[in-house]
Amino acid sequence: MSAENPWPLRVVSKKIGDWLARLGEVWTEGQITEISHRGRTVYMTLRDPSAEVSMRVVDFTGAAAACDPPLRDGAQVVVRAQAQWWDKNGSLSLHLREIRQVGLGELLARLERLKKLLAAEGLFAAERKQPLPFLPYRIGLITGRASDAMRDVLKNAKARLPAADFEVREVAVQGMKAVTEVCAALAELDADPDIEVIIIARGGGSMEDLLPFSDETLCRAVADTVTPVVSAIGHEPDTPLLDYVADWRASTPTEAGKKVVPDLAEEQRGLNISRTRLRQTLGAMLTRESDALAAMRARPILARPETMLEARAEAIDNLTHRMRARMDSRLERSTDELGHLRARLRSLSPQFTLDRGYAIVTDVGSGAVLRDAADADTGERVRIRLAAGALQAEVIEKTEMAEHRANTEKVEQEEGR
Secondary structure, three states: OOOOOOOOHHHHHHHHHHHHHOOOEEEEEEEEEEEEEEOOEEEEEEEEOOOOEEEEEEEOOOOOOOOOOOOOOOOEEEEEEEEEEEOOOOEEEEEEEEEEEOOHHHHHHHHHHHHHHHHHOOOOOHHHOOOOOOOOOEEEEEEEOOOHHHHHHHHHHHHHOOOOOEEEEEEOOOOOOHHHHHHHHHHHHHHOOOEEEEEEEEOOOOOOOOHHHHOHHHHHHHHOOOOOEEEEEOOOOOOOHHHHHOOEEOOOHHHHHHHOOOOHHHHHHHHHHHHHHHHHHHHHHHHHHHHHHHHHHHOHHHHOOHHHHHHHHHHHHHHHHHHHHHHHHHHHHHHHHHHHHHHHHHHHOHHHHHHOOOOEEEEOOOOOEOOOHHHOOOOOEEEEEOOOOEEEEEOOOOOOHHHHHHHHHHHHHHHHO
16 A cells, blocks of 8 residues: 555545444443434434534434433433444444433432542642632623523622623533533633633523533633632532532522622722721821820920920039039149149259259269268369259368268257257
């Protein structure tokens, strides 16, 4: 097989049929969307409610006709079938071998298993739920076409906040296209940065009618949204799995309309009350502070502030006088002490001794002071320092110490007489 030697189309079609024949019988589940009878042969279309996938089913065995209750559009079924490829027109269909309707008990059991699975994955956890905005800029609404749910949401929201802005997506809310259209609308609104909250609303119905809102695909799509989602499906007793996954559950579409926007009148009343309380509080505070200020101004010190300055000035004058008196006393005492010290210093001064008539004799050669006559020799020259000036002399006679003492005693005795 090559471009130069291709297979005929009939060969390709037959090989596809042969390959599918090896697949054998399979069990599959879906929703019947079309069913028709041509004699004993029944034709129907089986659709996956969570995706845009459908396949033709042909029943030559009478299994579909034997179902009780009879099959109808929208029925959920499980079938055992063999894939069949039609060579001539290249179409694929399933040849029915066995069919079972999914009963209410089975549906409830499946929903319970799915609920446990989603809960185990944390899709119901409170910590992952986002808070609703207080005053959303724009609100997304996914609901049925011209439905009562849409009117209830819009009516109640605009009654509370007339300026509420909605972006509405009308989709199928039951049947085979519900999940696909709701998921598409959800993705579109979630991608819009102006949408701050999304409401998915539907009126009441049977459990089968509400099954799309327990679909795993839709639940996971809601869990993955960035925008907060409000579930408003059915009435209070209705609890599809979407209620557990959504960020907030409204028991009815009416409650959803009231929840997503604040009540303008109520907020205005609250604002007025707060403004009144603020005004009263400020008035009381101003009155209290004014009274305190008046009381302070009534005090003598504030009535005549110069009194405080006069008292301080008098105290400063007293301190100044005391400081000057102490300084004068201390200066006088220090002057007297200085005079006494000067007198004592003068009395101890060699000059004072010279002024009294004494003299200092030094050796001319060495300059040493002569204290004893024995330190000088006869004929030696000495220098005599007087009170005023100095003399040079020559030693012509010495008097020794013993002789000097005798002469001194003699002089003292004569002075004593």
